[in-house]
Amino acid sequence: MAPPFSRRDFLLAGACALSVPRLWARPHFLDYPFSLGVASGAPRPDGVVLWTRLAPDPLNGGGLPPAAIELRWEVARDEGFRDIVRRGLVVAEASEAHSVHVEVAGLDPARWYWYRFMAADAVSPLGRTRTAPATGSMPARLRLAFASCQHYEQGYYAAHRHLAAEDLDLVLFLGDYIYESSWGRNLVRRHEAAEPATLAQYRNRYARYKSDADLQRSHAAFPWIVTWDDHEVDNDYANDRSEDLDPDFLARRAAAYQAYWEHMPLRRTARPDGPRMQLYGRHDFGGLVQFHVLDGRQYRDHQVCEKHGRGGANLVDDAICSGRRDAGRSLLGAAQEAWLDRGLAASTARWNVVAQQTLMAQLDRRIGNGQQFWTDGWDGYPAARERLLGALAAHRTANPLVIGGDVHYACVADLRRDFDDPKSSVVATEFCGTSITSQGPPQARLDAQRAENPHLRFAHSEKRGYTLLELSVERCLAQLRVIDSEKAADAGISTLAAFVVHDGRPGAETA
């Protein structure tokens, strides 16, 4: 078969061949190039980021020549694109897998917009997005969903189909967007490739996930704010160290970060520089909510008391692993900790949502005498957790909520200054979401652990889904939305439980 493009198809745009991209001037695609859908993210009062990637052959590197391709984009006030308010051109570079990140500005606050891309005669699916409320305004409410952990092989994305139909302003995704490895029981579909290590392999893994129609619906319905956990790179990695102590791990991390950037609706400030990528940041919703979005992977100290000859996590006895409590240990790294502390001190928002990867509450896993902890989460960094909770108390940060994922069960917790003292004050409320698909631990184990950890108000591992938060001046309502089964693409949705947090009173109550 003849290649879909020839040298003749390319031309040099402009006079200086060194400084301008070599454009494929009249692209013709063998297949639909918007196979991975569209997305928007990082909303501000005056704009959002619009994302797409041209990939007519998504699972095999994209299927495009190594040349730049020009796209057109449009933003309208209506779904029919009669009232177009912004439009422009953007060049998709081969070096970025023909992805684009358009930072649209000049929009009105707190309103819906529709957007689309065009390349040659192909038109993308429509996306809908929403700008943040005006700075200084006090919105009556903010509704969002947060989700995490969507192992492709372990289930269908029925949760995303239902999420896309909710009445929301925003989605927060808190990590494990992809999984690098295959595991689990009763798999419903396959990755069809081995564990990725190179940029080409990570790109194909993102394409595998993003080719799912329900995930595309969820992106096309709302702006997303994203952070990552370990599986976007490798299980249990910590900073520059992988679980298997790979000597080339930073090269692998650089490949994984680049592919993450190429597939997420992120601002240019997040564009990676080798193995470094600025992902943590703050997002405001008028005076109602400030989101402090954290990166708990890139800067952390290595896990302590590792298994012999290994990196990664371990289950350790508190009596044996004294290094766990070292005051200098950090999950966020010094710069991010200082940035977070400054933000928690300066915030004037009614609610402060710390959006991060994993369970923040202490979880003693030893049933009976003594304590046992998992070293990959905040329990591996207790001094850092004490600093964070201490900062919330010292700065009197208004209405702190911590949201997370990673553990694959729904959990509601009181975050206390001293988890071992049930009379210690509650500083913040934690809602840790279940997973979109990834398998959770046995409920019986959680029930036993809850008896040992009274600050865990609720823990349920048997259902997959997402969490809705509705925030108003007076209260935060959290609804745990779960699907009947992740093994059925057409599964229904229901509310498993609901909790409320009142203004000025940390700790969740049953709604």
Ligand SMILES: [Fe+2]
């Ligand atoms: Fe996960």
